[in-house]
Amino acid sequence: MYHLKHGIKRNPERRWALPDRIFFGHGACAILAGAFLRNPPLEGFYTERIVPDEGFFGNHYYVTDGWVAFDYHGYSGRERLLAHHARGWAGDYPGWGCRIEVVDFDLLDTAELNRNKMLGPDQYLHDPIARAEAFIARVDHPKAFARALRTTGPVRPDDDDA
Known part of the structure; x- marks a missing residue:
């Protein structure tokens, strides 16, 4: 962890x-998630937030379809992203724990972000939105999504084979 x-x-x-x-990865993750959802390169994504237990740091926003996640790492399996994040924080802060929340506010709204202790x-x-859009534009989304999906385990519930 950096x-x-x-x-x-x-x-x-x-x-x-x-x-x-x-x-x-260090403070503007909500802006990246908000820019992703404002003009989604793939459909079916929503934002989740890692909320550390009281007294700990490690807040993080990412977008997911429930199986695959996108954040500053690019695409990864959602469970893999959560495990990586938890390992990093728990390794430095014994007792670190968290909960996952679905985000129900506009991630590009300064007042909403400030209420959640983030910069707008x-x-x-x-302009961090333009920077996030440029970051997102550099990704081959279908290819990266497919690669990440292969790491999520067996068949997804909505696959035709299920």
Whole structure:
């Protein structure tokens, strides 16, 4: 797991200068999820949020269809993403735990994000929505989704073979 140097998240210039994966993995994950859903490259996705137990860090937003997830890593099996996230945080913070919530608010609305202790799009040095859209545009979505789907285990309930 990547750890930011102290003070980067509070410094708009240093935060903006982070590479995309680190930028979207350390604070702008909700913006990436919101941009994905605003113009979805694949249908059937919604947002979930990892909410750490009281007193812990590790909040994270990602989009999923229930089997495959998309975040700053790209596409992965949802369970694989959750296990990776939990391993990283629990390895550094013994006792770390979390719950998963479906997100029911606009991830590009500053007031809603602020209520959930996240920065809104107009609170960054430059336009994080445009940055997220450019990040999303670099992905071959059907190919990456198919590769991630192969890691999710047996047959999905909505597959014709089930």
